[in-house]
Amino acid sequence: xxxxxxxxxxxxxxxxxxxxxxxxxxxxxxxxxxxxxxxxxxxxxxxxxxxxxxxxxxxxxxxxxxxxxxxxxxxxxxxxxxxxxxxxxxxxxxxxxxxxxxxxxxxxxxxxxxxxxxxxxxxxxxxxxxxxxxxxxxxxxxxx
Numbered sequence: 552x553x554x555x556x557x558x559x560x561x562x563x564x565x566x567x568x569x570x571x572x573x574x575x576x577x578x579x580x581x582x583x584x585x586x587x588x589x590x591x592x593x594x595x596x597x598x599x600x601x602x603x604x605x606x607x608x609x610x611x612x613x614x615x616x617x618x619x620x621x622x623x624x625x626x627x628x629x630x631x632x633x634x635x636x637x638x639x640x641x642x643x644x645x646x647x648x649x650x651x652x653x654x655x656x657x658x659x660x661x662x663x664x665x666x667x668x669x670x671x672x673x674x675x676x677x678x679x680x681x682x683x684x685x686x687x688x689x690x691x692x693x694x695x
Contacts, residue, residue, distance in 0.1 A: 583636060588681040591688045597674040598692075604672035607691045610637060610663035610682065617657075618649035624664035627680070634679040637665065637686055 598604060608627055625640040640663045663686060670678060672692060682688055 582632075582634070583681040588636070588683060589686070591680045591682060593678040593680075593688075593690055595672060595674040595678070595692075598672070601672045601674060603695055605693055605695050606670045606672055606678065607693055608635075608637075608665060608668045608670065608678075608680065609689045609691060610640075610665055610686050611660050611689075612640060612663055612686045613658050613660050614642060615657070616659045616661075619647055622664060623661055624666065625683075625686075626666040627668050627670075633676075634681060635670075637663075637680060637682040637688075639683040640686065 593606070595606070610625070612623060614623060623640040623642045625637050628636050628638075630636060678690070680688060
C-alpha cells in the first residue's frame with residue numbers, strides 16, 4: 552500500500568473511533584452549565600405536510616489551522632428531558648509538514664460534521680439545543 556492509502560486509512564479509522572466515542576458519550580442529567588454551553592432555541596413555523604419534513608442541524612466553530620486541512624465533528628444527543636446537546640467537537644488534521652513559508656497559524660470558521668443531526672419537523676414544540684461555547688448553530692428544512 553502506498554503512503555497516501557495508508558494516511559487515508561488511518562484518517563478514516565480515527566474518524567470512526569471519534570464518532571463512536573461521541574455517540575457513546577452520555578448526556579449528563581440536568582441542564583448543561585451556562586459556563587460551558589450556549590442555549591439556542593429554534594421555533595419552527597407551521598407548514599403543510601410537516602410529517603414529510605425534517606430539520607437538519609448545522610454547526611460551525613472557529614478553530615486554529617495551519618497549512619493542513621482539518622475536520623471537526625461532534626454528535627447531536629437528545630436528553631431524557633427533550634433538549635439536545637452538542638458537546639465540544641473533536642478535530643482531525645492531516646498532520647503533514649507545512650512548507651517553511653506557510654508556518655503561520657490562523658483562526659478559520661469550519662463546519663462541524665454532526666452525527667445524528669436530523670430531527671423530525673414539528674412546529675408545536677421548539678428545538679432547544681445546548682452547544683459548547685464557540686459553536687454557532689443554524690438549521691435547514693428538507694424533505695424526508
